[in-house]
Amino acid sequence: MNxxxxxxVEVFDLKGAARYLGVSPRWLRExxxxxxxxxxxxxxxxxxxxxxxxxxxARRTHVAEGxxx
Numbered sequence: 911m912n913x914x915x916x917x918x919v920e921v922f923d924l925k926g927a928a929r930y931l932g933v934s935p936r937w938l939r940e941x942x943x944x945x946x947x948x949x950x951x952x953x954x955x956x957x958x959x960x961x962x963x964x965x966x967x968a969r970r971t972h973v974a975e976g977x978x979x
Contacts, residue, residue, distance in 0.1 A: 920960045927958040931967070 927949075928935040939956065941947045948962040 922958045922960070922963065924956040924958075927956070927963055930960075930963055 922930060924935050924938060928938045931938065938947065942949050942956060947958075947966050950957045
């Protein structure tokens with residue numbers, strides 16, 4: 911018997927994604943409508959993977975010049 915391992919993908923609804931990003935659900939809905947945050951829609955329902963949210967965070971992260979780790 912061939913058993914395939916299927917990776918588990920963490921999925922957030924709008925409220926959970928907003929909580930993860932530290933913003934309001936309304937703000938996140940607007941950013942989705944404007945095309946700034948990747949998401950999947952099922953009818954009226956928004957869904958986000960952790961990877962999509964982390965990509966948004968990475969795009970919005972700026973390192974100040976002159977700051978050394």
